[in-house]
Amino acid sequence: MKKLTLRVAEITALSPLVKRFRLIHPDGAPLPLFSGGAHITVDMPEGDLIRRNSYSLVSNPYDGAGYEIAVRREDRGRGGSLYMHTRVSEGDLLTVSAPKNLFQLDLRARKHVLIAGGIGITPFLSQLHQLDILQQPYELHYAAHSRSEAAGLTLLPDAPHIHLHISEEGSRMDLGAILDGQPLGSHVYTCGPDGLIRAVADQAARLNWPTSAIHSEAFTAPPPGEPFEVTIASTGQHLRVGADQSLLEALEAAHVPVDYSCRGGACGRCETGVSACNGQILHHDHWLSPDEQASQTKIMPCMSRFKGARLELDL
């Protein structure tokens, strides 16, 4: 996987919980361009452990002078965002992946309807640059609990097609009103909590929107949980997965090669067979179907955990 070593040029607080990091090439060389909705994966080494979290790029996709990401501090997460908030300073070098995109705009659309919940605004910030350059019609609906939590607010233009829904101020988002009557060829994109993604998909289905016009990305990082053990079928090796470690990170630390891309349970690259399971896999991914999840024969090690007596991976 192609890696870039970039310098942290600037850290800006966008809200009490969200910081923006601007990353540039140490020699000032231009960075690869990307497309709206793309993300990078940041390496966060801590002792023997390398955590890797993916963050959406919020800067202009056509500007190779630097990449910008916005990171929300999750005090109850497994430490990735805390690392970014407390351990990374301006001038530091960070190892990141080249940009990848699992949430690109469908450029056949006649109109784009973008729906963001909370920190889910991030992929749309780069998409707005692309939509403006392509001159494609869109409307953005951005829901947040309060104005101080709406980190994207400072990065959004004040325009009539950008709608803010602040629940604390009583202006909740009405998905029925947003989706009903959209012109033919509209596509809807949702990024935010699972509940919002499901609510948009349900509302669109009720209005007979075809599924090809409904897009979403969950912005989750791997959740922490209780430690557990796994066995590698080919070698009989036993690994312990720490509370603040993902299974994928534990495999990487033990030099068990597993392919990966998004590290957020969306892309499917790290799908791994389960050869024995005595217990319950805690599936946190968006890749396996409900049937596949229930069968307990596959696991997405980037996100999912295990509770029980024995989990053996087909590796």
Add this chain to the structure above:
Amino acid sequence: MPTVEFSPSIDSRPTYAPLKSHGSAPAIMVADTAGADALLDLMASDSAVTDKAQIVLIAPASDKLARMDLMVKTPVHTTPDLDTAGPLVRQLLSTARMGTQMYLAGSEGMMGALCALATACGLPMDAIQTEHRGTAARRMQCVHCKGITEDVTTDPFECSHCGLTLFVRDHFSRRIGAFQGVCVDAETPGLIPTTQEIRP
């Protein structure tokens, strides 16, 4: 008319299935006279399917038009041919909203042309259902001169625009709504295989 059984082919070749009601969702329905039977079957399976439907029949036989008129509350639009149906369907699509379903029934050429028109107007493919009825004739695009020859029933056939003898391929362009015809004697000018009737 019985439904035509198509032989298995490459992925790009469109496949057809009986129309299934999407309930009372707004709909645009278009059929030729053979396809009108498929629309009548659809309406018989669920009368709500016509609640918010605009119906266009292309050159319908009078008995089919009369049966359709009895089934639906709104007037049925009729056009003498596909060329005149195009602007009418385009007009219906221009005021349609997301959630609109399209039901097409009849010949492959008509359905291919209207699918291409509808997707160009923004309607996603998965909002379009197609049921084949009637002729197995194909709408062919000459890959050399780009001209369209309608109602092709033989393989090879002569391009109605540039006159080349074209081999009938199963490669189908959804953007153009036509199968692709390729010069059959480019390597061996004049050596043309025996003309056969197109098999479905």
